[in-house]
Amino acid sequence: MKKEPSISAEPRLRELIPLLWNKLGSSKLLFSLAIFLCLCQLGIDMIIPYVLELYFNMLDAGDINKVSGVIITFNVVFLTLTGLGLLGHYLRQNNMSILHRVVTLDLADHAQRLPLENASASHSADLSQRIMWDSNKVTQLLVTIFNHMGSQILLLLFACAYMLTLHWQVAVGAMILMPLSLLGSHLLRHRLARIAKEVADQESAVKQSQQDALQNMDMLRAYNARDWMTERFVAERRKLNALYMRRMWWQQLVHTLSVTSALLIAWGTILFVAWLAVQNKIQLGALMAFFVLVWRVYNPLLNLGRLWGEAQEAKGAAARLATLWRALKEPSDRNEPNGIPASVSEELHPGIPILSWKNILFQYEEHASIQLTEQAAPVSEASDPAAAPLLQQFDLDIRQASFTAIVGPSGSGKSTVAKLGAGLLFPQRGIVEICGSSSLRDAEQARRSVAYVPQNPYLFAGTIRDNLRLARPGASDEELVEAARAAEAHAFIQSLPDGYDTLLSEHGSSLSGGQRQRLAIARAMLADRPVWILDEATSALDTETERRVMDNILKRAKQRGSALLVIAHRLSTVQEADTIIAMENGEIVEQGTHGELLAPESGVYGSLWRQMEGDRPEPAITAS
Structure with missing residues (x-):
């Protein structure tokens, strides 16, 4: 250690x-x-x-x-x-x-x-x-x-x-x-x-x-x-x-x-x-x-x-x-062996969730910064008892080879759940287990099982090839191109002057938002991990491109037995999900399939769906 x-x-x-x-x-x-x-x-x-x-x-x-x-x-x-x-x-x-x-x-x-x-x-x-x-x-x-x-x-x-x-x-x-x-x-x-x-x-x-x-x-x-x-x-x-x-x-x-x-x-x-x-x-x-x-x-x-x-x-x-x-550091057990088996998801007992949140209490610190402390892990109770926690007694299990979606209005805690599941945030109380490993015991070890794609992914200054291989440095060129094709990124990469060797500027600002998202998705596919978490990862794509990308992601996840968790505002993205979780004020208020959640007239998911349908532009009327 x-x-x-x-x-x-x-x-x-x-x-x-x-x-x-x-x-x-x-x-x-x-x-x-x-x-x-x-x-x-x-x-x-x-x-x-x-x-x-x-x-x-x-x-x-x-x-x-x-x-x-x-x-x-x-x-x-x-x-x-x-x-x-x-x-x-x-x-x-x-x-x-x-x-x-x-x-x-x-x-x-x-x-x-x-x-x-x-x-x-x-x-x-x-x-x-x-x-x-x-x-x-x-x-x-x-x-x-x-x-x-x-x-x-x-x-x-x-x-x-x-x-x-x-x-x-x-x-x-x-x-x-x-x-x-x-x-x-x-x-x-x-x-x-x-x-x-x-x-x-x-x-x-x-x-x-x-x-x-x-x-x-x-x-x-x-x-x-x-x-x-x-x-x-x-x-x-x-x-x-x-x-x-x-x-x-x-x-x-x-x-x-x-x-x-x-x-x-x-x-x-x-x-x-x-x-x-x-x-x-x-x-x-x-x-x-x-x-x-x-x-x-x-x-x-x-x-x-x-x-x-x-x-x-x-x-x-x-x-x-x-x-x-x-300063306070992430939980870490430096005695743990580096890396995880390539088939972690296969080694888990079929009855054990691949990703689970157990009795989670979480709230953001009002004045988070580099804190002086002798503690080794952020596992203390919430620092401001008077403030309402964002998540309280939150429980959720995700099984292998499943497609789970979380929807809800802004501020309902969707992205926080995703970051907790990716081992990026830590609860004040409760346990997040990723492939059987608690993020509060060794965050770095737990994160090795997750491919996480945020809404605004970061691209480093360097070539596109280097940015993709960040997820798996030993990947071959064939594997890299395969992942880019699945993310609908290969075509626009080939159209660039130097293809995969094109140099990106800081933050990848020389690319559009949709191109950055597709490269981030390709990077996650190349990582090929047991859990994939997409947090509004296709929000900058048009509907048709998004549909093709999601089809490829689902196909790839099922082939490898990976669990897929998608956070989405655009509900058409998650209609095919095995389970849709509707959240409000940090709580799960509904869960089921698309058809099951549309049935209640006063349900959160149904309201969001009808609102989305109402926001669609009416077809243009042509003169006869």
Whole structure:
């Protein structure tokens, strides 16, 4: 079973570092080697003051012959350490790319396992911001802590140790004052983390506004609302700019405190050492080494304050990742074997329904979003007891090789029943069983038995062939064409310039609504699963095309023993159903065949049928 990250809502560094370290997996050794090689720069930084000390002492003592040997040795060591450092930077970047890929894939997996109701209430731009950009800030924490801060701390320690060998009193005085340079960033760490999270949230809001504008150009132009969308974007961007300014001022405050304290330490040390040299209490070589070492102390003090502030800002981005990691997820049993037998419907006992809803209570959340919770499955009671449930004590069984239709007025709960049956929604109470598997135990496993086609199917940017094979990647070209023919899609696909290799635009917007529906039906046929659920899947087709498509679907379903559930407003679509379910206000009020349900004059189905008959246009009268 895949272990979920254990992390608090506002993660601390002591949680984030082990989490990221574990996600390195087999790359831990290479990452450690990369950090070690990157630290070779420290050798160069520490050799320079030592070489200066030797050089000036030799000059002062008149040992000119030894100077060339020192210089040659220094150049060889310098070039060697520089080469090792470059190799370390390459390995470090490669490992960080691998870590970022692992984290983004993990976050994408968590986003995919959000309950549909919660995921739909979260803007895709916000999820994208968390998965791609916030994760990048967080994964860089390992480099910030181990490489950047680690190298600065080691440089500071080495410099202080070297200074102790030259003049321990000066070194101790400087070391006592050093914590002052880190005080500002430490005291402001919570403020930096909060402003970083606010900035990330507002960056997400700006991206959401931009994405809405790009994806809804037709509506904006149809209603001449481009100025409204521009004003909305400008308003969100203005808020973001204000947050950028606030973050800049806090960062500048930390920087100023660090620079001021570090400069005081550096210049105080330089002035005191210069006074010692005037008093002949320190050698010339030691004086020159001290001048270099002072800056070896100054730069780490300055950089550590800045890097500590960056680490705190990364914690703000980590809080957004924690929201996704800790969010309520679909029911899942990752110990279950992947996939289901190809003939699940045949393995069920004849007396067991292939699809059943048992004592279902369901209502939509008013404020569904990415929810923070420690639960593993959405099985709690309805959150608002005062609100009337959409479905209450709903029971329905569907048998193998049957054709069942659900009809009713808008808002009666038809599509909700279909999504519950497809394992896309989960009841607050009750059980939905698909081929004997409960969707509340493992939603992904249960969904493998269902081919679901909604009224507005989604087509991905790519070829028609790829969109169809999404349902069954291993399908042959012959099977693909057979499914397209059955869905009455083959003819229009062949008329396209590149046939099945025609590239579709985002959302499949280059096709008509009827063409998209036919491709979605072909995709469901290609999936060839024990249960087919069509939710207004032929609403964009003309009557004759719809009749041919439904005939082909029924023929194919009967051949394979699959159960067919159709949600329809157009009642002519479902006249041949074995059982027609009429719903009203979330309840089943009638069920039977077409003929049986037409008999009662006051029945729901009869009323809908007569209304449909009355809406048909009268035949045109021609002049004689």
